Amino acid sequence: MENQTEAITYSKANDRIEIVHYRNWTKTYAPHTHTSHLTLGYVEEGRIRLVLNGAELLCGKGDTFRIPPDVLHEIGPADGESYSMMVLCVRTEPEPSDPNLQQLRRAILEQPENLYLIREMAKDAHISPYYMIRRFRKAFGLTPHQFQIQCRVRKAQKLLEEEKSISRVTYDAGFADQSHLDRCFQKVVGLTPAQYRDAIRAGDQQSAGKNLANR
Known part of the structure; x- marks a missing residue:
């Protein structure tokens, strides 16, 4: 090629x-x-x-x-x-699974930016930290911490789609600073936040062009 x-x-x-x-x-x-x-x-x-x-x-x-x-x-x-x-x-x-793990998963999904320590997660899931991490990874493919970071990146993506500034996205998605956002974002998405925003705009322009052509 x-x-x-x-x-x-x-x-x-x-x-x-x-x-x-x-x-x-x-x-x-x-x-x-x-x-x-x-x-x-x-x-x-x-x-x-x-x-x-x-x-x-x-x-x-x-x-x-x-x-x-x-x-x-x-x-x-x-x-x-x-x-x-x-x-x-x-x-x-999602397919039904352990209700305690599902509740924990939902809590992370809904507010990934919040500080949520492993011991707090285990307490909410009513099991030991070690057992909670094992069961969570088996059910959802990632450890709770990895899942939370990934969810923060997904939230950052949504905020960028809403045309929020990168500095605002850094804070709202729960990252320590912009370099932290950049590292995590590139690892999951393969792009910097700025490159992702450009790709979204390019996709929107293509969609708009197709809509005009079909009128």
């Missing part, structure tokens, strides 16, 4: 469906989960390496893949070359 400029755009059909388009992408995403989202992907060019719950899957041009909600996975180029793919993220309802 020819070496072209990397590009990524985000488009939202509604609050439940989002489309992400990666073009000539080379980034690798560290292990993470998609909370309450089913992810469906289609590889347009190149090859990707998908590790799903420890199992490796190689996908080439024309291949599709499926990532269930709350399942630990990582993704990146299979051979060091760039890839292009389209990803559809569909919001789903």
Whole structure:
């Protein structure tokens, strides 16, 4: 595949469906989960390496893949070359599990910016800290702390979509400072907050252009 400029755009059909388009992408995403989202992907060019719950899957041009909600996975180029793919993220309802863990998960999801210590989480879940971490990771793919950081990044994404300033996003999403936001954001999203904001704007412009063309 020819070496072209990397590009990524985000488009939202509604609050439940989002489309992400990666073009000539080379980034690798560290292990993470998609909370309450089913992810469906289609590889347009190149090859990707998908590790799903420890199992490796190689996908080439024309291949599709499926990532269930709350399942630990990582993704990146299979051979060091760039890839292009389209990803559809569909919001789903979580499957029933331990009610105490679900309550803990919900508390983190709703207010990830709050300081929530492991001992407080364990107390709220009515189990020991060690056992709580084990059970939470088994149920949701991440430790409670990893999950909270990921949720803070997701909140930062939503705030950036609302055109909030990066300094305001840093504070509202619960990060210590902007460098902390940048590190965590790049690890999860693969972009800086500023690059993500630009990608959102590019996606909005594309959607607006399509709407005008269909009138």
